[in-house]
Amino acid sequence: MNAFLDWLHFSLDAGEQGGRRSILRFASPGDYRQFLKALQAKKRRSDKWHPVRPLALIRGISCPAPPEEIPRRWVDKIRLEADGAIRIHALSRGSSALDEGIPWGVRHIQAPEAWNKTTGYNIRVGVIDTGIDFMHPDLQHSIERGINLIYRTVPPHDDNGHGTHIAGTIAAANRLQGMIGVAPRASIHPVKAFDYNGTAYVSDIILGLDWCVRNRMNVVNMSFGMQTRSTSLLQAVVNANHAGVIVVASSGNDGRISEIDYPARYGQTLAVGATNEQGRVAAFTNRSGQIDIYAPGDKIVSAWMGGKYREMSGTSMATSHVSGAIALLLAHKPGLTPDQVKEIVKRSAVPLRGTKAPRSAGELNVMRMLREADRAF
Structure with missing residues (x-):
């Protein structure tokens, strides 16, 4: 030695x-x-x-x-x-005012129809991202303990905006004056691994997954990616999967037809592509037979730093819809394994619109997902 x-x-x-x-x-x-x-x-x-x-x-x-x-x-x-370096998956950043309490993506996947059955209560979602705006009025009831992997002595405050946007779609809970996310009673645990530029090292992601496993997260949202395969990151994802953690990852925004980014390309993740309001595959999304599910990712309005809102597009946004939906599923059917969750999500998907749409995966639908879970388990 x-x-x-x-x-x-x-x-x-x-x-x-x-x-x-x-x-x-x-x-x-x-x-x-x-x-x-x-x-x-x-x-x-x-x-x-x-x-x-x-x-x-x-x-x-x-x-x-x-x-x-x-x-x-x-x-x-x-x-x-x-x-290696790894980057968050987001595109446009237009300023936006919130025009209604339930964003179109949350409505599109039929989350509101499920809230009389499940709201994600007691489900812990680790969001490995840029941190979170702790003072945002729509998130204050959703935020639980997290970690800052860049500056360990400082809380995981968001200095980019991406992490706050992701958290809003998953679990915002301020219907009367703000917005409401897919699983409004789920708990968000912010894991700040990315700096203000939206960049992290692979080792930061591994440390984030380690924290999520040790702190018993049910779901981990990973709205980021890279084109280089990392054996170390694969091992971390495999170990998290074996620990019962469901890892949801975005496919990337380069418009590639035959391949998606890592870590979404690993078989132990739930790989997500993006759709638009018409239920068609968004032009920017990477797609291949390795994608497990598509979800709304185009022109998504969600929470932003300073108590504000912003419209963003990307497979990042699609991934947060899926993480929220899985929180609803796990609160409804506790104890499902990652493999069972993936099976339910894929089997309950709505076929994509368009003659050239992929047939290997469909679009997320919460009500169909819950019915499939009731039928199969």
Whole structure:
């Protein structure tokens, strides 16, 4: 272990100078425990080791180090990959006034018709995003404890707006004076992993998933993506799935026909594409046979920083509708597994409109979803 620590010490210098980060995963639980013990001792003696962050969910670490070869004796014991950048999935940002209490997307998926049966009560939704506006009047009854992964000593305040918009669609609850989301009695747990530019490292997402698993989230909303496959992120998603957490991810906004972004491309997520008010696939959405469900994502008005509202488009917005719908489903039928939820969501979907529309997945519909759950389980 000392030889490995010496190599890592040298790599920290090179990584800091080049502004690059890496993720290292240990094959052996024993090696990982031994490393963590040695790391704690190093951190007590030197500030140089403080940027090394344990990633317990994948038995790994993140650190400023270039993705170069590991010492030969460790090549079978440690896997190394670049800690890449990942971005939120949103397009237009037009200022907007709220024209009615229930946005079109919430109505379109028939969420209001379900509220006499389920409102998402007691369901915990982790929103890994840019944080949340704690003072927004439509969200104050929905926000629960979260975490800021960028500045650990500061609450996860939103300095971008995207996370607040996502949270509003999922669980806003101010029908008389503001807006109401898909699951107005669900609990939002903000996990701030993205900076004010809407950018994060893959390791930040892994830390966010780790927090969501340890704090027993039922659903995790991941409205972001990248085109590069990360084995470390896949392992984190797989482990979250095995822990019973339903991970909902957006497909991306590049208009690609045959492929979608990661992490939506992983089979253990529920991959979401976007539709418009006519129930047609939005032009911007990435689409392929890997998409599990489509949902409203075009011209969506939701909460914004400073107690305001904003219209945005993107598969991010579609994903938040699906996360809210799953909160309604889980409150109605507690104990469903991630695989069962995916099956219900897909089997209850409404066929998409348009002669060229994909036939491999349909559009989200809450009432059909609840009926399918009652029938099958």
